[in-house]
Amino acid sequence: MIGKGKAIAHTKASMEYGWNQEKDAQVVYSQNIAGESPNEITREFKLTQDLNDNCEKNTLSFIISPTIEDGKNLEKKELSRICENFMKEMKLGDRQAIAFVHQNKPHKHIHLYVNRIDFNGKAYNDSFIGKRSQQAAEKVAERMRLTTVKQVQWEKEHNLSAIRTEIKRRHDLTMKQFIPRTFQDYIKGMETNGVKVIPCINKANKLQGFRFEFDKYNLKGSEVHRSMTGGNIGKKLASEKSVSSFLKENTQLKMAGKTVELSTGMLKAIAKEVIKKTISKGMDMGMGF
Known part of the structure; x- marks a missing residue:
């Protein structure tokens, strides 16, 4: 399983891509979210992001990609567990998050969006976030007995x-x-x-x-x-x-x-x-x- 991550500023555009129905998008995980559309979720993120005026790239975007063979056997419950475990490994804590699975192609993959600003207005440290994302994905794969990058x-x-x-x-x-x-x-x-x-x-x-x-x-x-x-x-x-x-x-x-x-x-x-x-x-x- 591969994990990629970065901090972004274009929250709404990313949410719209994540919830793209042409890609058979399905919500597989959410935390502290009530909205039912990209616009609503973006507004919810922004209410929290307004607590920190200094952070411009205030949304974290992750892509979690199981192997094609693993993806064939992963249903919504397992995909949700992947997101939950990934959040824990990244020490993202109690903040707003939502994840979509794209399954219009053989390579099923998850788009996870997390508010970089927590409810106290503190920004998540995104240093080496790409490397840490891959390490977190490796640990989640090992825990769930999925194929790791090393394998x-x-x-x-x-x-x-x-x-x-x-x-x-x-x-x-x-x-x-x-x-x-x-x-x-x-x-x-x-x-x-x-x-x-x-x-x-x-x-x-x-x-x-x-x-x-x-x-x-x-x-x-x-x-x-x-x-x-x-x-x-x-x-x-x-x-x-x-x-x-x-x-x-x-x-x-x-x-x-x-x-x-x-x-x-x-x-x-x-x-x-x-x-x-x-x-x-x-x-x-x-x-x-």
Whole structure:
């Protein structure tokens, strides 16, 4: 479950958004509120807010988002408990509050509005409210046995590790199966093996590297494996060619619907590697004599 929070000044507009019937809005929690419309509730908030003339952003706006799977099983009673527990974790105490659930999309979420000014005219301290909102949501999720952000992150990282391994395996297979000698050959080979290769082109119209799209994931080459940066892929492609031969075939490339050139960094990395291997081959031949 994710929690977000901030202090706002536009109370009425936020209330109207929260109570938006087009989003199948439903009141799931209220405290010290009698009004039955955004205008009425805004006026009730203002009566208390008039006790403090110094606070401009005098309403607290929170969004509490369970995971899609958790949201499917949460009815009004459970959603109300989420709000009640969240209020306690945030130490908001006895003040005006109202919450709406939006359920027009699969991702059910709560909009909670709380008067920042209490009945004594004191303003709630909103320092680090974003971070504290997330921490409060985590504790509420743990207490109610809902999925926490940490659990979602663990699952994502676990899945991501498997995705990286699979993209790298298909990269190695492409290199062995097709023995590409140009970037365009490599891109075609990877697509044949089920991985979409997306060129990263800078404002100077230079190719800097690649992103790899596979199974709804989109990762930079360096995020997959260090051997899959643009420069390292270029080194591999050029390993059996002379510098002039490789550059002739790869300097002007048609990618993403336009002609691009290699970035200076990629050119230097590739040229350095090819020259190093050429020298090494020459030494080996000399030693053979």
